[in-house]
Amino acid sequence: MKMDVLALGGVFDTGLAAVLDTLATANELAAAQGWPAPPFDVRVVGLRRRVQTALGLQVPVQAADGRAADWLVLPAIGTKMPPALVAALATREVRDAAAHLRDRHAACTRIAAACIGGFVLAESGLLDGHEATVSWWLGPLFRERYPAVRLDESRMLVASGDFVTTGAAIAHMDLALWLVRQASPELAAVTARYLIVDPRPSQAPYVIPDHLAHSDPLVGRFERWAREHLAQGFSLAAAADALATSPRTLQRRLEAVLGKSPLAYVQDLRVQHAVHLLQTSRSDVEAIAAQVGYADAVTLRALLRRKLGRGVKELRAR
Known part of the structure; x- marks a missing residue:
């Protein structure tokens, strides 16, 4: 399964690492189980030649070209509160990202967005008419900006059509495990056990x-x-x-x-x-x-x- 992980400037460090570590662990466990090849071919791509995380670390990225991929995964940007998020969504990079998402979807790539990455996906217009979730405390802002999206921020993960969205922060790992599950439910189960991750279907206990x-x-x-x-x-x-x-x-x-x-x-x-x-x-x-x-x-x-x-x-x- 080919996956591109799109890292935008200011990407949330924990979110990016959680996605990559989960997929890498699944590949290692698949090898230990005798799979003939790693199930996940993962690239980290960027719209800019240099990408820096929210905490200032440099992320080595490949150019976000139009290679055929099964999934494009969009981790959160590290902006957590509404005023700063509104400003971030107005940047040129987010506009470019929205256009890139539309192009990739037109080329039959499915899109998974975690946490605040759901806002960037919604900016593209691709989520209109679909169900989605987002970080629970940003539900009011999301609902105001994207009334055509059927939001349920109480859920941890929502799959709708060609799109998957998840709730806050550590839900990046829920998203990665969901992607592993598409290749093999058994591999996802053992990966979750190695990472000591319990299923969390709802954000409600944390609201x-x-x-x-x-x-x-x-x-x-x-x-x-x-x-x-x-x-x-x-x-x-x-x-x-x-x-x-x-x-x-x-x-x-x-x-x-x-x-x-x-x-x-x-x-x-x-x-x-x-x-x-x-x-x-x-x-x-x-x-x-x-x-x-x-x-x-x-x-x-x-x-x-x-x-x-x-x-x-x-x-x-x-």
Whole structure:
């Protein structure tokens, strides 16, 4: 399988290394298992003759030519917060990268983008109409810039058509293992064991809900109101009245900024607070359920399992 890894200026050091190390490990393990040839022919390519990582290291690159390849992999650039990211996306190199991605896709190369690399892929327009994920704290910005993309930032990895996107930082390794899995599920499994990587289907356990809320004044006010009334049954009408807006406006604003309803966001806050109480107190599950607005522990247990994929015992053990 031929793969080009496109390193842009300021590439995220950990992300680039995670992709290359995972594929190199898979090649070594394949050789140990008697494969006749390495399954992955990997090149690191660049749009500029000299590429420097976000931490200042020089990356040896080959020219990003039009060689036939199965996959082009786009690691993140090392810009993590919205203002700096918006500035980075306006650079000539990102525009050139977007054009290069369109050319490579037209030549039947599939594209995988990790973390903030998903923004560069979205700049090309190729993701329009497709499902995608991105670093969880950048969901509001992504949704605002690329409304034609069906974003679900709660997921760790999303495959849609010829494209694969992943969530934040270490999800570069999830992406690389997914690519290995396309060649051999067995090889991917043993590679993951050597690297001590557990499957992580969701970013939900890592999300900080109030961090997302601060991207919009009305959403931020709703977040503060919801926390103050977490133990009470949720009422959209009561929330809208307290915030001097209409239920429809509040519903539409949360959908636009966070991609979820007010009730779904309140559930996120309840899950976050419940996990905090499970890990920092000796209260039983019934008492914790009452503190976060549920009538019984059964409902809370089901919500924790659905949202986080973990039960009470697992969460308390952590």
